[in-house]
């Protein structure tokens with residue numbers, strides 16, 4: 001790396017570490033958000049259970065009919081003695097049940113294999129579902145002799161809110177680090193005439209832009225690293241997919257938002273404009289892109305638009321790799337989209353860029 | 357005479373025009389600066405000093421006209437020209453949370469000069485005690501010294517200093533003058549912009565007076581004053597502004613070169629004493645009270661008022 005880029009990165013890092021408030025807001029804030037939201041979530045009275053009953057054939061049907069198993073059809077069952085707790089049962093195919101399970105819509109799958117075997121699919125590591133299983137199984141055995149219970153452990157990935165939240169926060173961190181970090185820095189340098197002073201040196205403009213972008217990449221990595229470690233040790237959230245694929249998606253997000261930041265900062269020469277521009281860009285994505293809550297509850301026509309927002313693409317792809325173990329093949333399109341998006345904005349930004 | 361080839365001027369500014377949306381900032385300006393000269397662009401705010409100096413620096417481009425530095429135009433010679441120019445911009449701020457030394461180190465990397473240069477510069481600008489202070493905590497004078505220090509990193513042949521002492525207290529201004537004066541002994545060329553006539557007089561061999569994008573006069577201090585006013589300046593202060601106006605009309609009828617500014621009327625005269633007598637008797641005859649009367653030798657500010665109708669700093 002050449003001397004110019006190295007020095008430019010060093011000074012930006014120094015300036016960053018020497019601003020305690022900035023340090024707090026960028027490093028501490030995501031952790032705070034994660035903690036508060038997950039706390040709020042855990043207070044939510046999640047009293048009702050959801051379970052899936054697998055569709056079965058008429059042949060087993062008749063065998064079951066002789067038995068007294070209460071868990072055979074779509075219905076709600078009140079748990080005796082705990083009148084506020086219910087189990088909602090829903091009949092579906094095994095395929096649908098697995099999907100519903102992985103996305104956290106149901107907590108246990110009950111499959112009645114024939115007249116005498118009941119198989120349960122759930123995550124034994126999860127205390128709540130463990131209890132659910134024990135209660136269901138107890139009820140089944142209470143009314144029937146000679147029924148065999150089998151457990152098929154099925155780990156449930158990314159079903160908790162905190163699981164959903166962490167990749168979203170990482171995506172949000174990338175957006176904020178670039179738009180505030182790169183965009184604001186560029187505008188501030190212009191206002192202070194620092195940019196003007198630098199371009200009368202033989203510094204290459206590309207080196208300058210690279211150094212700014214690399215500095216923020218470095219900081220984003222530190223920020224995301226801290227969040228991931230924190231989430232791992234405090235909430236037991238861990239990455240399912242290949243970390244290299246995750247890094248690749250991360251990088252493409254950084255490129256997309258760097259391009260956007262440079263374009264955004266190409267003209268503005270006062271802080272009010274800068275502030276307004278950054279908010280106009282980040283606010284809608286902050287609210288719509290599903291960082292905090294799933295955007296699928298919006299109307300369909302909006303979802304179509306939302307899916308093209310770079311933050312949505314980034315958050316969804318990070319989530320895909322982080323929670324569901326998605327591989328390169330699953331993210332290659334979104335990553336290409338983000339990279340193209342970044343390159344186009346970057347070139348436009350450089351073309352329009354006012355250096356003085 | 358042993359001159360074999362004509363010496364190339366360090367800076368040539370030829371018919372340069374630059375306008376912004378609603379006004380002409382620099383209007384067909386011409387001047388030449390020779391090797392080793394210290395030249396002041398002297399003029400009030402908005403005269404066009406910064407615009408000219410930033411065109412020389414290559415930051416902005418003239419609408420028309422030509423600028424040559426060391427015989428070269430900017431196009432195609434950026435690398436060389438950047439290496440011989442030492443630039444201190446008007447009101448540049450550096451990164452707040454970097455120290456003096458770190459800031460110099462950064463620019464030393466941008467200019468790709470040796471690391472020893474940083475220590476030299478710290479010594480030269482007298483910032484030794486402050487080298488580990490954040491830029492944020494420097495006084496105005498120290499910040500300006502840092503800016504000058506940065507401009508020296510690449511050991512430039514030409515210094516371009518845009519208002520290096522504006523807003524500083526007299527002590528700090530003195531210190532900066534000393535630094536700049538010491539640099540002259542090293543054979544550098546300098547353009548300095550200012551609206552302090554003392555600064556131009558103290559530091560520069562040649563003074564270019566500017567107003568509203570035009571050059572009003574240029575030359576060294578002596579011949580500027582001699583050319584434009586032998587004799588002296590008469591300054592009369594009237595009791596009220598209407599009185600001053602009446603006085604101005606009276607004097608204008610007998611002496612054309614006369615200016616008014618609030619309650620004061622100025623004129624230059626080659627023969628101040630008889631003129632004074634005449635004015636006093638005229639004032640008495642017309643019943644115009646005079647509060648104060650001065651007869652003194654001319655300054656650059658007087659000259660500026662006579663030519664532009666305004667003070668150098670308002």
Ligand SMILES: Nc1ncnc2c1ncn2[C@@H]1O[C@H](COP(=O)(O)OP(=O)(O)O)[C@@H](O)[C@H]1O
Nearest residue numbers: 376377381399400401402403404405406407408
């Ligand atoms: N970027 C700009 N846009 C519009 N007008 C400008 C700009 N820069 C300078 N001017 C105008 O050009 C004139 C000359 O400005 P400047 O060169 O800064 O004067 P000085 O340095 O002598 O104070 C001023 O009237 C100023 O308002």
Ligand SMILES: [Mg+2]
Nearest residue numbers: 405406446519
């Ligand atoms: Mg100026």
